[in-house]
Amino acid sequence: MKEFAYVRAPGTAEAQALVAERPDATFLGGGTNLVDLMKLGVAQPGLLVDVSRLPLDTVEHRPDGSALVGATVRNGALAGDEGVRARFPVLAQALLSGASGQLRSQATLGGNLLQRTRCGYFQDTTKPCNKREPGTGCPARGGVHRDMAVLGTSEHCIAAHPSDMAVALVALDAVAHLRRPDGAARTVPVEELYLPPGDTPHRETVLERGELITAVELPAPPTGAAMRYRKVRDRWSYAFALVSVAAVVDLADDGTLADIRIAFGGVGTRPWRARAAEAALRGRRPGAGELGAAAAAEFAAARTGPDNAFKVGLAADLLRAVVLDLTGRAARKDR
Template identity: 60%
Template sequence: MKPFAYVRARTVEEATSAHGGRAGARYLAGGTNLVDLMKLGVEQPDLLVDVGRLPLDDVQETGDGGLRIGAAVRGSDLAAHPLVRARFPAVSRSLLAGASGQLRNTATLGGNLLQRTRCPYFPDLSKPCNKRSPGSGCGARDGVHRDHAVLGHSAHCIATHPSDVAVALAACDADVELRGPGGTARSVPAADLHRLPGDHPERDTVIEPGELVTGVLLPAAVAGRASAFRKVRDRASYAFALASAAAVLDLDEHGTVRHVALAFGGLAHQPWRARRAEAALLGAAPTADAVDRALAEELAAAEPLRDNAYKPALARRLGAAVLADLAGHRP
């Protein structure tokens, strides 16, 4: 076991100061991902800053009807929260679709967003992985990649991001709140929190060294609009998505699209916000043909590999089914 120092932070300021942006420091909350990676030797921090007991574990209603969710709220509590279920059902359903009940009782919202990829080459120290060891190569490209990315990947990495709730938050136009050393504060759209791999797949997010996720803001503009989340996986529970889709849809009195947001999971290094499809549907009636054309335009950019060529068609059907449900036309 590699020795490390441990600090239990009492305030956000104490946590960010203790971390200080040091390369060997890590924040620890539920630990359901970080501790596993430490056991495997993938993560070898010299300092753990425990933020699990910070006062970031509640759901607050904003004055205009939105919600601010503390980063330390546990997945099971968030999924069952009556305001989340009523106003942002896609978020609740995405949490229930992830992991197991035991893990949801421990894992936090912030940790869920920041979990590392589940590509099998990443935790295996005997295999090349540019995300784990930059410059070592991507073992998955010519190896096992049935579950891997078809959108936005690069020659250096074809991993996908595993979080289900990140997909729902992207579709709900949520913002992620960050606090850094020295008291700096900013927010990032949930859809932009995670990076595409490019030449630096080791950088999962746009979070700067030492910044701490303190909460997520769900906007009032989306509250109460019809939303849904659906996930396709190899087994009925405790499995990561082959593809998932979260959508928000609002129709005007004439049945045309006044607002639409669609995000896919399991297809890219980040929740994939389907901006082309959204633009094509805005102001149109969400007929089966219109939705199919919009999704075809979105997924035309897909670049599948040898064993995951099924994913674009799967995502196309999945997105169509979710939007049809929300429009009241069940497939």
């Protein structure tokens, strides 16, 4: 690791000013991803601005069923929050499946949203990588690609997005609250926080220099909605998703889907909201055939290689299992 300076920010404005003024400065939350990248030589900041102790560490549950989660809330605290477990269980499930207990105790909401890909080529500084060094190439396209994305890829990058939590937030229609360095506030749906790789894979989010995530808002889910996060990985212990799915279903009295929200992990270059699959299912009675057709519609644009083509079928199987389970539970609950 190269030498760097460290500052514990006394306030939000001061933290943002420091990062906005220095191109080599970066925010430090829990450090569970950034410090690893610094050890590998992938990230080489000259100044770390610690924002983990800013007063952004509360979970506010509102009377209307929505919630506002501060950006420095630790993942472990969020997963264990009683209101989150009761109203947004898909989020708690994603957090619990996403890391070890030690990591959850350190990682923050904002840092989790901004974690970098675990692509082996990105993390190996002896290899070219357009995300790490623009214009050097994407060796994953013709190399080891089993864990890479099949949706949202480009000629310049096929790295999969790593976050479990972000997948659940996208399915919940969560909204990120941002603060610009000049103090102006804006909101962005979490789904739109991430940029497709295109020909600029090094630009991963819509955040401006010095802009800070301050909170994430969770809209109230439909009354009686059922939700679940399920993840397939190579081992039961802590591992990144080969494929994961977050689903939120609202079943009408006649057994049709009044609403359904689906997001996939492990298959996209960003948390993947399955809009085509949702459109194919909304208003219909979900069965194995309908769910298979919905998955086929979503993955029609998938770009696969010989080693990751299995993700398409695995995602279809996972979607089928989760939605059938949720709709069966909802139907039994209504009796």
